[in-house]
Amino acid sequence: MRVFCASVATECNTFSPLRADFTDFAQSFYAPPGEHPDTPTLCSAVFPALRRRAAGGEIELIEGTATWAEPGGIVNGPTWDRLREEVLAQLRAALPVDAVVLGLHGAMIADNCVDCEGVLIEEVRCIVGPDVAIGVSFDPHSHLSARRTDNADIITVFKEFPHTDFVETGEACVDLTLRAARGEIKPVMSIFDVRMMDVLPTSRDPMRSFVDRLIGLEDRGTALSISVIHGFMAGDSPDLGAKVIAITDNDRATADRLSRELGMELFSFRGSATPEFLSARQALQYAAAAPHGPVVIADVWDNPGGGVAGDSTIILRTALDMGLTDIAFGTIWDPMAVRLCLAAGEGVRMKLRFGGKTSDAAGDPVDADVMIRQIQRNAVQSFGTSVVPLGDCAVIETQGIEIVLNSNRAQAFSPDLFTNLGVEATAKKILVVKSTNHFHGAFAPMAAEVIYAAVEGPYPNDPRKNAYTRLTRPLWPIVEKPHELEVL
Numbered sequence: 001m002r003v004f005c006a007s008v009a010t011e012c013n014t015f016s017p018l019r020a021d022f023t024d025f026a027q028s029f030y031a032p033p034g035e036h037p038d039t040p041t042l043c044s045a046v047f048p049a050l051r052r053r054a055a056g057g058e059i060e061l062i063e064g065t066a067t068w069a070e071p072g073g074i075v076n077g078p079t080w081d082r083l084r085e086e087v088l089a090q091l092r093a094a095l096p097v098d099a100v101v102l103g104l105h106g107a108m109i110a111d112n113c114v115d116c117e118g119v120l121i122e123e124v125r126c127i128v129g130p131d132v133a134i135g136v137s138f139d140p141h142s143h144l145s146a147r148r149t150d151n152a153d154i155i156t157v158f159k160e161f162p163h164t165d166f167v168e169t170g171e172a173c174v175d176l177t178l179r180a181a182r183g184e185i186k187p188v189m190s191i192f193d194v195r196m197m198d199v200l201p202t203s204r205d206p207m208r209s210f211v212d213r214l215i216g217l218e219d220r221g222t223a224l225s226i227s228v229i230h231g232f233m234a235g236d237s238p239d240l241g242a243k244v245i246a247i248t249d250n251d252r253a254t255a256d257r258l259s260r261e262l263g264m265e266l267f268s269f270r271g272s273a274t275p276e277f278l279s280a281r282q283a284l285q286y287a288a289a290a291p292h293g294p295v296v297i298a299d300v301w302d303n304p305g306g307g308v309a310g311d312s313t314i315i316l317r318t319a320l321d322m323g324l325t326d327i328a329f330g331t332i333w334d335p336m337a338v339r340l341c342l343a344a345g346e347g348v349r350m351k352l353r354f355g356g357k358t359s360d361a362a363g364d365p366v367d368a369d370v371m372i373r374q375i376q377r378n379a380v381q382s383f384g385t386s387v388v389p390l391g392d393c394a395v396i397e398t399q400g401i402e403i404v405l406n407s408n409r410a411q412a413f414s415p416d417l418f419t420n421l422g423v424e425a426t427a428k429k430i431l432v433v434k435s436t437n438h439f440h441g442a443f444a445p446m447a448a449e450v451i452y453a454a455v456e457g458p459y460p461n462d463p464r465k466n467a468y469t470r471l472t473r474p475l476w477p478i479v480e481k482p483h484e485l486e487v488l
Helices: 022-028 046-055 077-094 116-128 146-151 166-181 207-219 252-267 280-289 314-322 335-344 440-446
Strands: 002-009 029-031 060-068 099-104 133-138 154-157 187-193 225-229 243-249 295-299 327-333 349-354 366-383 386-398 401-406 430-433 449-453
Touching (some): 002 046, 002 077, 022 029, 022 077, 022 386, 046 060, 046 166, 077 116, 116 133, 154 166, 154 187, 187 252, 207 252, 243 252, 280 295, 280 449, 314 327, 314 430, 335 349, 335 366, 335 386
Parallel strands (some): 099 133, 295 430, 327 401, 327 430
Antiparallel strands (some): 187 243, 349 366
16 A cells, blocks of 8 residues: 655744744754654654554555744745645655645645645645545644545544644554555544634643543544644634544444534633633742742743744843842743854853844843853754754853743743753743743643743734634634524
């Protein structure tokens, strides 16, 4: 059995001041055919899963391009056209194939295409015809269109937020797609529109118990796969919002029942799944008064994983104004400040302006006398078994606060963001990280406590106020009772 795989992925914040082009993909992760590393990346976990099947003689694998850009703004049209045509040309050259497996994100929007993944899947279907099995894996922070569900046989989505199950999701996508290609199963997919846009971390109830139930339904054979699209509130998409996907083996009634029942249960969680958010000052006061540390403060809205720059200085400036010390910040994105530190060298004290460069809503730049504690080229952090590039980095200290400056935008995933650069994370009273919830899996075990700070900035964090231009469906919280209204 001949199987083609490829991965093109990014998450686009259409309200972000950033823009994305091919350089963003090349800088984050770009692997031509045959050059995907042994370790999986977030959206390309289907590659190592398929390689294991090929090594066992089960399939003949034809690899296409695998690439990922750190979440940012809208992708420019020529970059989207280049990546799409690159993968489609590789597929045409691979024909005939029995199955296609795609590792996608699901929230990619280009300035010439609102539904990039939908177009790609549709064009793959046009090339391979109706009888070839197509499997796709998605991130839950994505937009699920009819164009995608009409053309894919299998869709699996990371169940966990933080996405600690991306390897398992890729493996499930591969397994179900190959079974469908062999005729062992006849997948029937049902989609329920939850009509809700909310933040749904699975590290706490009610989502923790909900996800455990989904896994149990799969384990008992009630469904082949059950997935939840959370939606991505920073993407101006007509398909914005949460949806439930239920896939059964040729059982339409069960698929429809599960997707609706689980979808309405998810809708009942609206407004209750999000953790308590504090202001910058409240979060710092609480952490400073804690009996011991480290207390981890998540700067949830200046999260590069949500497509913003990650150069907000608001919490840092608040900490400096409060005279707090024994804090480490990770990270502030500022390639120019990193370059100046690299030129100066370790152990040098100098005046430095850093942060606050990309938006007038993210605080002013900080001007400070700093000590350059450490510099490192091509620094990395881990996310499970995946390696996340930080680019060239510098650790600076000012007024008893250590700050990691990075040149590749990336949210905080792991304490080795600090320890790889010589910062003793466990010895700090307070750690401030720029992430919404992906940090939680690795930081929570070493944290005395985890708290969340909601600091206004360039991220559009309230669907009721966001200037959506493409949304025509009623969604909570924009509409209080969306299921009582007709969908246009």
